[in-house]
Amino acid sequence: MRSIRPTALRLGAIGLVSALALTACGSEEDPKAADKPATSQGADKGDSGLSELPELPADLTDRLKEHGIDLDEWEKGGWKNWDKDKWLREAEDFVNPVIKDLWKPERMEEAKDPVQTIDTKAATDSDAGVTDPDPAPVEAQEEKKPYWKHAAPVGKIFFDTPEGAAVCSGTIVKDPNNPGKSNLVWTAGHCVHAGAEGGWFRNIAFIPAYNREGKSPAELQNATADEVAPYGQFWADWVSTSGEWINGTTAATSGASYEYDYAVMHVKPEKGGKSLEETVGAALPVDFDAPSATEIGTMGAWGYPQAPPFNGVQMFKCLDKPVRLSLTPSAPTMFRIGCTMTAGSSGGGWFHVKPDKKTYLVSNTSIGPAGSAGWLAGPQLGAGAEELFLQMSEKYGSS
Template sequence: MAASGLVAATPAQASAADDPGVVSRSAVIDVPGAEGGTAAQKEQALLDYWTPERVRRATGEKKAGPKAPAVKGTDPRIAAAVDGPYSTAVGKLVFQHANGKLDHCSATAVDSDSEILVLTAAHCLHEGPGGTWTKNVVFIPARHDGNEPFGRFPAWNVATSSLWSSGSKPDWEHDYGMVITNDNAKGQTVVDAAGGYQIVPDARTGEEVSIMGYSGPPYSGERQEFCQDLIEPTVPPLNMWQVECSNMTPGSSGSPWLLDYNYDTGTGYIGGLNSVSDTQGFMASPRFDAKTGEFVALVEQIAAARP
């Protein structure tokens, strides 16, 4: 492992590590026209609020970023529109902080029984201990330079591990969260529309991961950037995985780490996600394990209550 490996964050103490619990809340819609409306009217107000200009402003970019070279294996459903590896299940997650600031992360549809789960970094949904939840959350899979081939999926509920939201400081080793989505305008679930990946534990040192995410400046945040590298352990005391991906800039948080990624079919498994990075181009992911699986199962139970 490189001596300059990522040590940018100090994890919370592991004393609560036996608790795989979930902290969740109904997604907050706080936009003009939503107050006093029905659930359908509030959702429409939210979708109207996220104009193409606001979605771009959430990235904070001033100009289009570098364009990736063409690489064999782009998903055939959108191959004519993009260059390089591109996943339909990966999307741009737009939201606002409690203070009104527009922001975005990356997220991935999860192939689960409910077909309505979207995985992202916990810090995209909640600031951590003592912090607030984000609001006006919408997932836009496969967004590319303003095109939205599968529509938009507003959040119904948002959830993080209790290990992230409790304690005295952010626990980057459990920086994962879920958005339980409502359907798109066609009545499709997110997995039905865009596909999804299963989450698997136990990634290994030396295993290759493929990462796609909506990196912000100097990138545009309007297309998926791609990186491929071999997993290494982070420098102690941080007990995470790391890769060297200098094009995964802010905005790529939540991007999936895909194991066994197949360029021809676009298939693979989620073995991690972009969490915290340093100034040397290293990006770290929580180590997905049995507790991660328990977290996903608990969120599935919450999803089962969605109308």
């Protein structure tokens, strides 16, 4: 699908490898023994503020009935009806009932990446704003194994679209109103909502440290449930993304708002009662006031790329100094780094180390170049993203 051009890591990347602390506490033999460390639906309307967030759905049967949907029929396959009148799209309409054993290994294997690419030449030729030259490609490196030990907050997201089962990547983030017990996962808007042309995706589930030993697709055929999902599956019971993404109002080249392509999920375990952060033993804070691309040092992007030559079951990372990408004059510039990861890594977190020596999430993978591989771009997380995140934390933090 895309060509991959290997290159050496840029100056400064090696230092970040040791500085980026994405690890969990606990023993290598039993990741579920992790020590306890010391949601989400609504639309981010940018400067206009957020709409009032509703309560978490206590009775999904009633929520579905409001839209003429029977829960029993939904669980038996009614969710496959993507007719326009059945595809819920408004910020307050998200529903995601848990369907037990839906995401089995064979179904996970069938899931495809939601490809998001853009012709940056068309963008830069349209007086879009300030765009730096394309960064040199950086060859993606597989994360050390086991993944739960070296990058525990990173995981894989599975969901259903009208085209079939799909995959993205995501990151466990700290909840400021529920310290040590976060149930929040950061990802891309296009991993949860189809944007202007559609509505909310369905059957959204997050698996932290997916395929913990980095087994090949063939080896996964005989893997145990704990090897595939060492901490279990966590289903989204509420999701928030930006109003700009839902309405697709800013990017002149595509009709999609990649500058606002971010989302936060509130999740609950398919089994058990502990929070996501307690279960995994790790979560990362989000930095909504990061320096611009011209001022920041090296960033790292993590994810599960699936488009060739990758296979979607192994975790990779790229380290590079970001540059600017501008798609629309009225919107913020995006971060862009050299990276050969492909689709499937969408939604994966971008991290940097602040002067306090702590690792923060600062962006997420949104788009790559049309027709090739070599770089990724992600949104700057400003005031609108912070408002969305804090309202979710305040509303659902103790849920």
